[in-house]
Amino acid sequence: MSARLVNKTALVTGATSNIGRAIAIAFGAEGAHVAASGRSQERGHEVAGEIRAAGGRADFLTAHLDGSARVSEDLAQQAARVLGGRIDVLVNSAGIYPGLATAATGEATFDEVYAVNVKAPFFLVAAIAPAMAEHGSGAIINLGSWIARIGIPVGSLYSSTKGAIETLTRAWAAEFGPAGVRVNAISPGVIRPSGARRPDSVADRASEPMMRGTPAGDSGTPEAIALAAVYLASDESSFVHGTVMDVDGGRANIAVIAHVSHMRPRIPSDGRTERSRAPSGMRQAAGSCPPGRFGHGLQPRVSGGCQRADVDGASFLSREANVFERQADLTSGWLDGQDGSRGYS
DSSP, rough: OOTTTTOOEEEEEEETHHHHHHHHHHHHHHHHEEEEEEEEEEHHOOOHOOOOOTEEEEEEEEEEOSHHHHHHHHHHHHHHTTTSSSEEEEEOOOHHHHOOOGGGGGHHHHHHHIIIIIIIIHHHHHHHHHHHHHHEEEEEEEEOOGGGOOOSSSOOOHHHHHHHHHHHHHHHHHHGGGTTEEEEEEEEEEEEOOOOOOOOOHHHHHHHHHHHHTSSSSSHHHHHHHHHHHHHHHHGGOOOOOOOEEOOOTTTOOOOTGGGOOEEOOOOTTSEEEEOOOOEEEEBBBBTBOOTTTTTEEEOOOSSSOOOOOOSSSHHHHHHHHHHHHHHOOOGGGTTTTTTOOOOO
16 A cells, blocks of 8 residues: 555545546555445445455445535535544546437436536535635545537537536635645546456447547546546645646647658758658648648548548547447446446446
8 A cells, every 4th residue: 555645534426436436446545544425335335345455444425416505515524524524635526427419408407417517516615625724735626528628519518517617626726725725627538437448348439439649549547537636636736726637648639640740851852851741641732622720731531522631639529429429328428437327426
């Protein structure tokens, strides 16, 4: 067992599956006393038992976070009681994701998603942060999502809730930071569910196109997010406030054009420097097609006509998302490691 979180206490919501589970286990391994909360008692006791079996301290608290202030306040009080009177770290990981188109989203679904994804963490922070501020220290870690910044044609409701969480992260950092409470967020990329690395799994087939054109080139694991959470919960991040940390394989900020990095300048016989030929899969067609968003010349190899190279990630994702929707049930939670439409934990 390491000791980066020794003598710290932590409440982790959504701790019975995927990212929340990985964070709870990682916190326990680093010495924190963990209060793991969720709806499933069976899975919750498994998580707490795994932490204790590894030499850590953990308790499970059943919580049906519905967005009401009362339920969030009750969870905060229970957590403080089992953790010895104080909560040093709060991780808002519970969330639900209905992968519905806008026109297919009813009012009840809208209210439920905002209740779980926005209202529940809001009232948890309202119940816990003042005590942290009074104590003069504390860390709050929220879970955002890469689709809060890159639009895809499914899940508009969910992405808007994650945009709200990232905005609240900055607002809370300004509100509570001067009193010693650090508030930050993690924005996961495409995270496959634990144990989903199988060549024929639906999650892998669905997530693979989402990560094309990224430096990582592949989906991530819940454990990768947990490592970032350990850093933000530890004293190592004492100078980090109001940050949304992208742990997404480069999905939100970087587009990799295949082989372009291997293009090298060459010096022809007349002494002028020019670029070597365009990479495989693209052709230079300056003059044959009008300039696109990415400038003159680079066009995808197509059978005929002029098309723009979709290399900026966002346009690629928009084009591919219809394929993703056919490949997988988007309520399964693989999109960024959050839980399903009714399976939040």
